[in-house]
Amino acid sequence: MNTLRLRFANGERDDLVLGAGVHAVGQDNDGHPCLLDDSHDARLQISIDRRGIWLQLREQSQVMHVNGRPxxxxxxLRAGDVLHLDGVDLTLVGARPGPAPATAANDPPSARAVLRAVGGPHHGRCFDLDHPCVVGSRPxxxxxxxxxxxxxxHSxxxxxxxxxxxxxxxxxxGIEVNGHRLDEGLLMAGDxxxxxxxxxxxxxxxxxxxxPEPVVQEAAVEWTPAEAGPQRSPLMASLRRIPWLLLAALLMAGALALLLLYGVR
Structure with a gap:
């Protein structure tokens, strides 16, 4: 997974770098958001793994806003979200889009893509991208x-x-993609x-x-059986278990016989 960053809106402070794992976010001596080593003083925590990015508030924390929503x-969270905490805006910056193709697409795309609105007046609507589309203020x-x-x-x-x-x-x-303001580029699924x-x-x-996800090369593990004596066949193993079963059955039968003879008077 690509490294994420929490970027201050005005760039007055260095980015807060977020790798894979759990990160505690609190306040420094000046009251600005910062990463903490001790999670007991954290206002919130951000968990990042292959499943996604999750923000969790502590019970004593006040309500914060993500993209204007409490x-x-x-x-x-998604890359490109804006977090508003204690009067400070932080943008979650993700992967920078790659360059746009130099030539127009001649063949139709093999996979259908849609642009789903997650904020603003078009919230909940989907726009097909099976053909070139123009974004602008004209009806x-x-x-x-x-x-x-x-x-x-516009674009x-x-x-x-x-x-x-x-x-x-x-x-x-320009257009903001995953927290980056650009004039052109190539969008991928999830941007x-x-x-x-x-x-x-x-x-x-x-x-x-x-x-593309990074390929993790796993070392091949060769299993070598430990030295042992001659292996017994399944038939011989079953025959060796039979005397124990017979003995258990005889003991149960004897116990029932004693119960019938002396248990009821």
Missing amino acids: VRRMAM EADLCIAEPGIPDQ RLEPHSDGVSFRTLGASG QVVFNASHRFVLEAPRAMAP
């Missing part, structure tokens, strides 16, 4: 974002066999795309467009 106990746009600061043609999304490319059109201010700070989308696609 969190009281636990929340699942005729494939993805209409009618807000100040969004030009008529263009185009499906490819290995992802979805994005390019801004003119002076549009979070943000337009104009409040319109949030996640690219959903089959594994064909998923980012």
